[in-house]
Amino acid sequence: xxxxxxxxxxxxxxxxxxxxxxxxxxxxxxxxxxxxxxxxxxxxxxxxxxxxxxxxxxxxxxxxxxxxxxxxxxxxxxxxxxxxxxxxxxxxxxxxxxxxxxxxxxxxxxxxxxxxxxxxxxxxxxxxxxxxxxxxxxxxxxxxxxxxxxxxxxxxxxxxxxxxxxxxxxxxxxxxxxxxxxxxxxxxxxxxxxxxxxxxxxxxxxxxxxxxxxxxxxxxxxxxxxxxxxxxxxxxxxxxxxxxxxxxxxxxxxxxxxxxxxxxxxxxxxxxxxxxxxxxxxxxxxxxxxxxxxxxxxxxxxxxxxxxxxxxxxxxxxxxxxxxxxxxxxxxxxxxxxxxxxxxxxxxxxxxxxxxxxxxxxxxxxxxxxxxxxxxxxxxxxxxxxxxxxxxxxxxxxxxxxxxxxxxxxxxxxxxxxxxxxxxxxxxxxxxxxxxxxxxxxxxxxxxxxxxxxxxxxxxxxxxxxxxxxxxxx
Amino acid sequence: xxxxxxxxxxxxxxxxxxxxxxxxxxxxxxxxxxxxxxxxxxxxxxxxxxxxxxxxxxxxxxxxxxxxxxxxxxxxxxxxxxxxxxxxxxxxxxxxxxxxxxxxxxxxxxxxxxxxxxxxxxxxxxxxxxxxxxxxxxxxxxxxxxxxxxxxxxxxxxxxxxxxxxxxxxxxxxxxxxxxxxxxxxxxxxxxxxxxxxxxxxxxxxxxxxxxxxxxxxxxxxxxxxxxxxxxxxxxxxxxxxxxxxxxxxxxxxxxxxxxxxxxxxxxxxxxxxxxxxxxxxxxxxxxxxxxxxxxxxxxxxxxxxxxxxxxxxxxxxxxxxxxxxxxxxxxxxxxxxxxxxxxxxxxxxxxxxxxxxxxxxxxxxxxxxxxxxxxxxxxxxxxxxxxxxxx
Numbered sequence: 001x002x003x004x005x006x007x008x009x010x011x012x013x014x015x016x017x018x019x020x021x022x023x024x025x026x027x028x029x030x031x032x033x034x035x036x037x038x039x040x041x042x043x044x045x046x047x048x049x050x051x052x053x054x055x056x057x058x059x060x061x062x063x064x065x066x067x068x069x070x071x072x073x074x075x076x077x078x079x080x081x082x083x084x085x086x087x088x089x090x091x092x093x094x095x096x097x098x099x100x101x102x103x104x105x106x107x108x109x110x111x112x113x114x115x116x117x118x119x120x121x122x123x124x125x126x127x128x129x130x131x132x133x134x135x136x137x138x139x140x141x142x143x144x145x146x147x148x149x150x151x152x153x154x155x156x157x158x159x160x161x162x163x164x165x166x167x168x169x170x171x172x173x174x175x176x177x178x179x180x181x182x183x184x185x186x187x188x189x190x191x192x193x194x195x196x197x198x199x200x201x202x203x204x205x206x207x208x209x210x211x212x213x214x215x216x217x218x219x220x221x222x223x224x225x226x227x228x229x230x231x232x233x234x235x236x237x238x239x240x241x242x243x244x245x246x247x248x249x250x251x252x253x254x255x256x257x258x259x260x261x262x263x264x265x266x267x268x269x270x271x272x273x274x275x276x277x278x279x280x281x282x283x284x285x286x287x288x289x290x291x292x293x294x295x296x297x298x299x300x301x302x303x304x305x306x307x308x309x310x311x312x313x314x315x316x317x318x319x320x321x322x323x324x325x326x327x328x329x330x331x332x333x334x335x336x337x338x339x340x341x342x343x344x345x346x347x348x349x350x351x352x353x354x355x356x357x358x359x360x361x362x363x364x365x366x367x368x369x370x371x372x373x374x375x376x377x378x379x380x381x382x383x384x385x386x387x388x389x390x391x392x393x394x395x396x397x398x399x400x401x402x403x404x405x406x407x408x409x410x411x412x413x414x415x416x417x418x419x420x421x422x423x424x425x426x427x428x429x430x431x432x433x434x435x436x437x438x439x440x441x442x443x444x445x446x447x448x449x450x451x452x453x454x455x456x457x458x459x460x461x462x463x464x465x466x467x468x469x470x471x472x473x474x
Numbered sequence: 475x476x477x478x479x480x481x482x483x484x485x486x487x488x489x490x491x492x493x494x495x496x497x498x499x500x501x502x503x504x505x506x507x508x509x510x511x512x513x514x515x516x517x518x519x520x521x522x523x524x525x526x527x528x529x530x531x532x533x534x535x536x537x538x539x540x541x542x543x544x545x546x547x548x549x550x551x552x553x554x555x556x557x558x559x560x561x562x563x564x565x566x567x568x569x570x571x572x573x574x575x576x577x578x579x580x581x582x583x584x585x586x587x588x589x590x591x592x593x594x595x596x597x598x599x600x601x602x603x604x605x606x607x608x609x610x611x612x613x614x615x616x617x618x619x620x621x622x623x624x625x626x627x628x629x630x631x632x633x634x635x636x637x638x639x640x641x642x643x644x645x646x647x648x649x650x651x652x653x654x655x656x657x658x659x660x661x662x663x664x665x666x667x668x669x670x671x672x673x674x675x676x677x678x679x680x681x682x683x684x685x686x687x688x689x690x691x692x693x694x695x696x697x698x699x700x701x702x703x704x705x706x707x708x709x710x711x712x713x714x715x716x717x718x719x720x721x722x723x724x725x726x727x728x729x730x731x732x733x734x735x736x737x738x739x740x741x742x743x744x745x746x747x748x749x750x751x752x753x754x755x756x757x758x759x760x761x762x763x764x765x766x767x768x769x770x771x772x773x774x775x776x777x778x779x780x781x782x783x784x785x786x787x788x789x790x791x792x793x794x795x796x797x798x799x800x801x802x803x804x805x806x807x808x809x810x811x812x813x814x815x816x817x818x819x820x821x822x823x824x825x826x827x828x829x830x831x832x833x834x835x836x837x838x839x840x841x842x843x844x845x846x847x848x849x850x851x852x853x854x855x856x857x858x859x860x861x862x863x864x865x866x
Binding site: 043048 | 547548551553554555556557559560755757758759760761763764
């Protein structure tokens, strides 16, 4: 006969485990307690001993798959019926479903305990202490008008409840919020097919029912009223009474979230701001754009700030470094892979320019153009995303002045570029309209002190306020 | 099992006398009678306490240790097969548990922790009763008064208070039996154990604090918990202590007999630190490789308690094929008994939860039971109930 082995809860309240490797193959003869698989739970990697002696008939799950507790993972062909042999679980009449800790009550057929309708005991059966109040018949619950008609005439309540003429079907399964949604939309839940667990009607089922054209009268009226009611204030979200949209967390969003959390809660962030008059840099940018040497190159404030960052790093290598917790070392990079935060259709990515410190301004310009183009097309390779040593995020393109950027995990610093604005500013002891920009620098305070971060930012500001100062720095 | 007189505290009345001065020691060097290589070394202070252990008894100590290791392995497998919710392995601590338990008299009372399943076995707890609570089938696997072993404590160290209280009772009764509290190194950091030792010393009650220092309180190494030997902590309470090799079954037995003898003669409490090692995880829900150095495990594997006794038997020419076959057969039989008893164990009835709360009737609990039974009665046959629900 065939015996199944279902994945047990291997560690006090686990709901799933991953099959790491099978130690047996189909057709193998195994002995009792022979190790058949290696399984990884959230707590440990453990070996699974075979609960039977027999021949492996089937392996139901591949290595690498995460299996829910209670799912069959392997079947064995066992000799004989194995009744009193002692190696088989007693009887399989009632499958026990694991809950958070161990096993819960044996489930009834309906999937939840079927509670018998309350019967009102006669006075004799009532506990002595319970005060006998009004006659039960008078206190009987008033049934809602549209409820299935059940004869309640005469006799005692308990009798009427106990034996209905024709048992109507159980009310479709749903949850209170879904019933509320259905009520708001005028949807009769009896008409909706549930797709949730054990036929549970979900929000989507109700919405799909409405969207499916079978708009009930009430909902149609509601829709009509909105159309006829003159100018309407458009709601934020899509129409149709949907008040919230649930988007699965996956892909870049999931990755971004994990990276942000990892960074924010491991590296102690410090952010410093410096607002500078970048008019000379903007003038330089204009001259470069007009020069023949840069014909065909796309030059932006980001290009020049990137170059300034690369120059400033030569004197401040501590910002181009990584905290290696595992090895208890600070890794100082003798090269710069310059990360540029890019808003792409898939979300935020931070591709980097490899060995940006060895590039001329023209090479850097081309690399930036290529990098943003590739990122926006969603074609950045995994390699292009890894190995960054310091990053720049250009929030100025959104018209934003300053922010407190979160470090790209593993990097020691990130610079946010604010928008270049014409503002009244002190210029040669007078107030003049100048082009002003704010730099926001976040750094990992574990390996960069305030002094080092400040001096780096100061040097950056000096170069952008007066590009000629580069001559004094390199 | 209690296969010989040694298991019934046979020497208790006839132990060396006038040894009070020399045995009223505190901590000190680790006492060892069998080296890891299986060599029997002499110790003038401890040797007299195990002189009576015959070759045959040595063999039966070996059998007990092999059997409880097998029980432990089988229970671990049963947990991995979904038959037990949890299991706390005792692998590596066999000599500590057997050596101490075999020194007890039947009327002594044991207050064990969750890991002392070897002690339970040695006291006569049925093997399936050892796992009853771990399967979730009962709050306690056995009736404490039939085997004089209390319910295993999950709460760390609280059984030391129970043991001290029981010992105060023995004192009031004027009896000469002893209460023994089993706990681990981590428990010595708990308030309960410290309070128990204060009371035990104050009243000079017949209790033995048997501490299995297995080096790990879940993931916390003992060196973090104490800057002195655990045995030396006892001095602060005015309690004499011994520090013995917990992987040496004879050293453990000798130390336990010394402590029991003192308690029986009105000498008050004793603290024993059995220095051993938890070779497995804290429980089946734990992964020791995440916090423990593999080299440490290797070092202790070389001091294995069963291999050590096996070598000693071999040196003495006692390790016969017959003995090995008998021991293996016994281990197989006990493992099979445990497996069959576990998987055929009936689920408890819902109302069983009320059964062992109080030993005498309690109106408050009776009312709860009455409410609960009527609540349960409200769940009828599913089909019938569904139709009734529709009718409502």
